Amino acid sequence: MKLYIDGLPVLFPYPKIYPEQYAYMTDLKRALDAQGHCVLEMPSGTGKTVSLLSLIVSYQKYHPAGRKLIYCSRTVPEIEKALAELKRLMEYRARYYFDPDAEDPNDPVLKPPDWVDPDEDDKDGLSDGGGGSGGDSVRSMSEDPDPEGEGSNAAAERARKKARFRKTRKAKGKWASKLKLEPFLAVGLSSRKNLCVHPEVSRERRGKVVDARCRDMTNAWVCSKGREEPGSVELCTYHEELGKLQPGEMLPQGVWTLEEIKEMAKEEGICPYFAIRRSLAFVDVIIYSFHYLLDPKVADQVSKEMSKDAIVVFDEAHNIDNVCIESLSIDLTRPMLDSAFRSINQLADKVDEVKRTDASKLQDEYAKLVEGLQAQADARNGVDGAESIMTNPVLPDDLLSEAIPGNIRRAEHFVAFLRRFVEYLKTRMRVLHVVAETPASFLQHLKDITYIERKPLRFCAERLRMLVSTLELTRLDEYASLQKVAAFATLVATYDKGFLLILEPFETENATVPNPIFHFTCLDASLAIAPVFERFSSVVITSGTISPLDMYPKMLKFETVVQESYAMTLTRSCFLPMVITRGSDQVSISSRFEVRNDPAVVRNYGNILIEFAKAVPDGIVAFFPSYLYMESIVAAWHDMGILEEAWKYKLIFIETPDAPETSIALENFRRACDNGRGAILLSVARGKVSEGIDFDHNYGRAVIMFGVPYQYTESRILKARLEFLRDNFRIRENDFLTFDAMRHAAQCVGRVLRGKTDYGLMVFADKRFAKADKRQKLPKWIAQQISDTHTNLSTDMALVEAKLFMRTMGQPFPEGKNGVSLWDLSDVEARQAKEREHFERLMQMDLEQEQQRHGANVGTAGEKGGGGGADKAGREDDMLLDDEDDEADDEWLIARVEEAERIHSERLKGGTAHIVEDYDAEFGDGADLFELDLD
Incomplete structure (x- = not known):
């Protein structure tokens, strides 16, 4: 489908489009035009990725500048999915430009051959018969024996393969150029x-x-x-x-x-x-993890050459603040310090050896350090472009403007400096009580005890990198602990605010054997992402569960030009959220600490699992607030015989902190669902299953959220962050805790719905979910489906609703509903025509009000003439009301008269009017959001 969005031709790789996708691309286009940042929340399963890629790739191709797209996702499977979607989009664009008049542009009218024989490259550069068996041709070419016989060795065979492959690639490039395909590189x-x-x-x-x-x-x-x-x-x-x-x-x-x-x-x-690293300057789209932009240690190596006009997208960014905090936080333990001390001794031995054998190396290094770090900036990545072996935890610009202090320039002095610093840290870990202090307090205490100044600490990581390079060390994994200590030193000396040092002598509260941990924790998420907002003009933060939207600009300290959450248009209610507040015995259920181990609550939670296992076909996924709570509940269920009863209806699998074990459990869970046996997967919010695994169709017909997934509120790190948010952003502790819990709850239940043809139950099993402050923080597309009759259910009532829902979903999918939840090109054009008509009416009203205002001013000036101006203004008011009465049949206009007046008043103040209109029956159920700039 080819459609126009604010004059931009967009090629969309499907013949039909969701209304949400159209609204999403419209707002995204406006954000890119304004070269500003935006926060967009789009319902799960409505094609957010393909909408993003279609709009941005079309934007790249339409504008000569060709702004690069930096697409950040969280996990490797999500990166692969984005690449697969982009590949499908580019294949569609190639087909469209080859035959734009094809009846069905999705037919393979143009299938690029996997291999083109360079020897058959005739005059027009095209080869027949290369499409169907291209993959086999490459494979057979690489597996053919040497025609000259047994005399060739492996090296010669590899050389022949590479030569053939390069010829093939050259021929494919000629083939693409002859067809005038778009030059495009995405990795x-x-x-x-x-x-x-x-x-x-x-x-x-x-x-x-x-x-x-x-x-x-x-x-x-x-x-x-x-x-x-x-x-x-x-x-x-x-x-x-x-x-x-x-x-x-x-x-x-x-x-x-x-x-x-x-x-x-x-x-x-x-x-x-x-190859990818060195080609980043030439790619049109790069897709990688959040850390390549947000972690300064990684960003300095990978992303520092990215152009400033690039478009940055953070997909699935509901926990982006946590990623920012983790990238600047460091934990030190006693074994780490022991390992770092051993590494320091190895460094000292190596320095002595080099002084005896090749003292000029150290002398050259000293001379370079006297010149300052700026002279070394160009050599940070080595001669061959390989990355720096040890990285700096802060941006290099923070350091390159200053010279390294004299007391750490000589290698032996720097080694002694590190030894003294590590000894101090080991001494601090001998305390048996909790210590919390600011970086300034820590540095002052360090100076009083060891006479170590702040400035040399700031250069510690960079100086260690240069020393390792000078000594030409190998087996760098042995120096990982020392690198972490150096990064800690640099961070603690660089940042005054937004950090806290917490020393916990025991691993858990009930432990008796000391196992101290030194937490250097970042409290301000904006520190890591600030360079991204400062450097790139357009940053898109998007997810399916990112409500409330205004929380992210507050925490990350940035201004948005578009901030929108989209409702979900449905021809049938394909998901049913419900809140179970009490069991069949009318006992309230909750995961609150005071009642979580109550046998009645545990038994009622078990009954919910059993009854839904009976009523719901195929797969059920259950989430708990923490591993500890899940383990205690499962143990209690085993003692009560609940697990044995549930096994009669479905197999039960459990997520563990061990990734390989969880992968095996997931594989067997899917196998049980595919075989018709059915299965239950017990998982944890904030775990691997809740963040990156989709349970589409038969793998997830119901998601049960056992309790509200609050963070552990007794955590000292969490308490420090809550205090920081309250003091600096005026975000109350309870507001943030509820926001954090509900975004993870929404992320968990959102796993059940991966498209409008999918269906499933969303069960919130905790009485606290019925409170308004919890429901208000759910995404709009979930909140719109929660009716008041489904917010205070017992287990029996919920089962009745669940069975009715499953029976309804078992009926054939309704046909002939185009124009409601699915648009073709004519629906898009009709929508755009209605928007233009509405805009013209608003402009006409605005013009009339301007004339009315002008007439009133003239009447005031001529008041001595009998107040004619006031009469004229009154008559114009009457005329305006008459006009409104004439349009009474138009539901759109009559519902927005007051909104138009507000728009006019904002326009007079020089503001931008944002119009949010309801989605009436003419366009289907749900709501659609758009904004108009009247200035």
Whole structure:
């Protein structure tokens, strides 16, 4: 479908569009035009990703500047889904431009061949017969034996494969150019563990081990030594092969998923991770994790070259404030300090060795440090473009403007400095009572005891990076604890406000053996994201569960040009939210600490699980506020025989903190649902299942939220943050706790609905959910479906409603409902025509009121003439009322007369009028939101 949004031609890869998608793209277009930031909440399962990509890619192609899109998501599966959606969109655009008059543009009228034989590249550059078996052609080409016989070795075979692959890629590029396809490059970036193709390193299971082994083979000094003395050190052949290519030639045009780019890199013999890193300046769309922008240590390595006019999108950003806080928070334990102390001793030995064998290295380093850090800025990433082995926890601009203090310039002095600082931290951990202090207090105490000043601490991380580089150290995973201590030193000396140091001597409240933890916790989420808002002109924060919208601009300190939440238009109520406040015995149910272990509450929760297991087919997902509460409830259910009863109807699987165990449980849960046995998955809010797993169709016919997922309110870190929010943003403790609990509850129940053809139950099992302050913080699309009759149910009443809902959903899906929850192009054009007509009426009313105002002013000036002006103004008022009476049949206008008057008054003040109109029967159920700028 090709539609126009405020004059922008947008290619949408489906023949029909949801009203929510149209409204979403309209607001997004206005935010991009204004070059401002926006917060948009779109219902789950209504195509948020494809709407984002369709609008922004069309915006890129329409405007000559071609602003880059930086798309941030949370997990690798979500990155893959976004890349797959973008690939589908670009294939549709290619088909559309090849045959825009096709009856069905989604038919494969243009299927790009997987492989084009370069030897058959005739005059027009096109090859016949390459489409259907392209993948097999590449595979057979790579597996064919050497035609010359057994005399070829593995290296020669790899060289032939790479030559053939490059010819193929060149031919595909010529093929695309002949068809005048759009030049476009989009890639996803993930960790080395997910992208490594090295036959040995890629077998490692732990990401930290993969990172360490990769760095050991790609460090600048290792590569330099390996090239000068072949065989002296182990090098990565994939990384070395990459150095022979220019950055703009490493990746061919197209949309590359993570698996596709790994396969391509294997064929060509290059490293996919560094190929993506070095190609970022040439891509149109980059999709990666939040941390690549929000964590300064990572952003300094990856995202510092991104153009300032790029469009930044944070998808699924309901917990973006927590990501910001985690990126600047550090926890230190006693084992970490012991490991750091051992690393310091190793550094000291290495410094002594270098002084004996090659003292010029240290002397050169000292000379460079005297020149200042600015001279080293260009060399931060090494000669080969490999990333810096140790990173700085704050932005480099904060440090490069100053010179490193003299007392840490010499290597031996800096090592002694680190040793003294670690000894101080170990001494502080000997206390047996909780200590909470500000960075200023910590630094003052540090100075009094050790005479360490603040300034050298600030340069600690950068100085350690340079020393490790000078000493040409390997096995850098052994220095991870020391790097964390250096990052802690830099952070505590850099930030005065928005941080707190908390020393907890015991791991838990009931523990008797000390296990101290030193928390350096960030309280101000805006510190990490501030550089993003300052650098990029358009930042989009979007999610399906981001209510209330005004909370995020407060916490993150930014101004929005558009801030909107969209209702959900439905031809049938495909999801049913309900609040169960009491059990069948009329005992109130709640997960409050005072009653959570009450046998009556536990038994009623168990009865809810059993009864819904009987009534609901296929899969049920249940969420608990915490692992601790889930374990206690499951143990009690086992003693009461509740689990044994539930097993009669469905299998039961449990999420654990261990990721591999949870993955196995999820796999078996899906298998049980597919086989018709049915299953129950017991999970935890804020866990892996609640954040990144979709339970579409038969995998999630009901979600039960056992209790309100509040954070642990006795946490000292949480108490400190609540105090900070109250003092600095005037956000009350209870408001934030409720906001945080309801966004996670909404995220949990939203797992059940992944499209308008999907259906499921959303069960809130806690009497506190019935309170107005909880319901008001639910997303608009969920709140609109909660009726007053479903907010105070017993278990029996809820079962009656659930059975009726399931029986209704079992009927055939209603046909012929186009124009209500699903629009074709004619519906979009009709909607736009109605908007234009309404806008013209408002402008006419505005003009009449301006004339009326002018007439009143003239009448005041001529008051001596008998008050004719006042009479004229009165007559114009009567005429305006008559006009309104004439339009009484138009529901739209008569419902918005008062709104128009408010718009007029705001316009006179120089403001922008935001019109929010209800979605009347002419356009279907639900509500649609849009805004008009009358200035």
